[in-house]
Amino acid sequence: MFIKSLTFRKGGKKKDIVREITFRKGVNLIIDNTDNSDTSETGNNVGKTTVLRLIDFCLGGKKEKIYQDPEFIGRNEKGNKIKKFLEEEEVYVELVLIKDLDNENAEKIIIRRNFLIRTKKIQEINGESINDGNFSKKLAELTLGFKLKKPSFRNIICRNVRYSSEALNHTVKPLHFSTSNAEYEAIYLYWLGISISSNSNKIELTKKLSNENTYYQQIESSQGDNFNTVVQKINAYDRQIKQLNQQKERFNLNENYTQDLDRLNQTKQAINGLKTQIVSLAMKKNLILESQVELDKATPNIENNKVELIYSEVKKLLPDLQKRFEDILSFHNSMINEKKKFIGQELPQLDTDLEECEKQKNKLLEEEKVLSEKLQKTGALEELEKLIEQLTKQHEGKGRLEKVKELLISSENKINEFNGELNEINEQLRSQESEIVRKISLFNEHFSQKSISLYGESFLLSHKFSEAKGQMSLKLEISGLEENPGTGGKKGEIIAFDLAYIEFAEQLNIPHLNFILHDQIENIHDNQISTILLDLVRNINCQYIVPVLRDKLPREIDIDTYSILSLSQNDKLFKIP
Incomplete structure (x- = not known):
């Protein structure tokens, strides 16, 4: 599934479009045109990362992350203004997913959500109102054909959406630190395309x-x-x-x-x-x-x-x-x-x-x-x-x-x-260990290729069965890096992993989402940014969606070719004065 468009408009009688963003295959840049040479301006509050949060909101994320966005932390008045605007104008967000971006008649999933409660709340998938308890389940069924209780849809897609601190700093453990080993095991088995019918019960059994x-x-x-x-x-x-x-x-x-x-x-x-x-x-x-x-x-x-x-x-x-x-x-x-x-x-x-x-x-x-x-x-x-x-x-x-x-x-x-x-x-x-090894070896063919292109070093994924409190669980680890890689190195590892996974999933027909949302690409060296945007993404059937300051991009990047949205201090995301 790809992202076709993201639209948010005012509700009530107005129905005015606040912003409409059309996405393409390959690189999708959300450009912040803030001039860093002007010390009176900052790119932290124009709303570039909020685009990722709005997409995540449509995929079952929490609405509070929009107006409590860290872009506004320390600016309570700004966050309150966003919340007031979204509620008083009855703004609703529409995300359109499509199975094939090259075919307008391909299967689509239309998701609509707003920020209100009770009778004014909008939460729809393909025109059908869905309650909170079934919303993510319905998304899992429509996007992935997945009907089991565990892992949850939100857990499965945790590597597709990376803007939180955990997701940006942990390649294979991108969820909150309280996430259990049993929950990660269920995620890993899904990622590897290995089905163990009773594993969906393991998380609940472990807690009990x-x-x-x-x-x-x-x-x-x-x-x-x-x-x-x-x-x-x-x-x-x-x-x-x-x-x-x-x-x-x-x-x-x-x-x-x-x-x-x-x-x-x-x-x-x-x-x-x-x-x-x-x-x-x-x-x-x-x-x-x-x-x-x-x-x-x-x-x-x-x-x-x-x-x-x-x-x-x-x-x-x-x-x-x-x-x-x-x-x-x-x-x-x-x-x-x-x-x-x-x-x-x-x-x-x-x-x-x-x-x-x-x-x-x-x-x-x-x-x-x-x-x-x-x-x-x-x-x-x-x-x-x-x-x-x-x-x-x-x-x-x-x-x-x-x-x-x-x-x-x-x-x-x-x-x-x-x-x-x-x-x-x-x-x-344990009876599936040989299959786990085989799948990881296939994944490493893609992962190594991407990491070598970025750093001249082969990153490798491996597994082990770990015992904790008398319970066994499957763990995934990455090796081949320096013991303490810098921020850029870790983010490069994550990008290589996420891009490699889409190739791997396509090769084995594992149901997956074809888009990757990443924040903070500017923390990577210019050479790696160019390799990612000009070489790696081009050869993968995916969308790579990133917010970035214009002056942080290497000169060889043709910004106009890859830009899907430009924001500035005079043209912020929600267009609030």
Whole structure:
């Protein structure tokens, strides 16, 4: 799939086109004409990178990334103005994808989204309104023919869209640092065109296993005993209860007294079972709340004024510095908040269960009170009362430990079940190792060729099976670089990788997107920029879409030939005065 056009227009009655961008095969430059020789102007706020973000938004990205674009960080008024414009003018974005740019009649996918909510929200694919939960799934189905739950569409295309810090600095791990090994494994298998039917469940299984292991450890920790000790303590309670019952039978009591006493013991045991269950539920709830607190701690607490002062000093030394501390902080915090929402999904049900258990416990406590008062009125012997008190305590202790044992057995069964399913998936994965090696070797033919053209050095992709926390996962690595390559070298590696992948996917007919969105190409040396734009992209069936300052391009690049959009301080992307 290629990008045919990107249009954003005002909604409501106006329908005025704000900007229409037509894309071509090959190099597509978004030119920033800001004059760097004029120190009063900067190219950081004309909206060149926002074009990439708008495309990403149409592909399921978050709307906040448009008006919280790091191009505007430090210019809150500018970001607020963009947000106000998009909402008040009811601006909607239309992205048209096409299967073949050379054939106007080829299959098209028309995506429309706006920045409003509720009844005014527009989120359509080919004229059909799609809710948030199904939007990315529908895109995966239409663009890639992919219907499995995992990997997600957004994860599959993470190497097609690179403007975040992670994506610009990590070739094969371009997602947020919190992304799990299981999630990357699913992505890698898709990239390599290797299908393991059950692998889509591995991500969910891995999360469930981790949570269950933590829960099991919390139960043991709350008791101060392991499972075997709990069993032995229950056996000890049984022996003591048997002895006390034998003593009780020596007393000549009426039948009703015995029945009431049995009911009282059963009630006390049930109460203790509920108390243990309440503790267990509260433990689960606290575990989730503690995880959220840990995530809050992960949110950097930094004195922004000091950072701004430092940044100002650095800016004097490095006037071309584009990235700001706040954009990394904002992105990190947004990911932390998303993770907090995810892990807090169980809280409402836990609160409901806790409330129900409390109701049952209170009902039984009332019943216990009635029975106790009834038995006290029978005039039992003082010795018998002491015996009953001891027996009751033994039943309470046993009931509590029986519930703990039940919880541990249930948790261990789940752990064994999850491990069994994961082992089956991992065995299937290992059985595919020869195919993984074959596919990577084919990929390296393209990757090496691109890297040699850029740096005279052969970059290579390789794999390994890594063990972490008892779980195996597939990892991809790149070698052949210096141990600490510079920024330009890393970005050149990424470009070589992404271009090579399109050739590889075309060769093996792996469903893929034929466009690459890259930011910060100006960090690469002029020689490499020329090689990429004039040689490498030309020979690949792709679109290479990059925003760049005009004066950062080598002289031999014919800008007019490759430019699809020119922006400046007088003609910014949204044309807001």
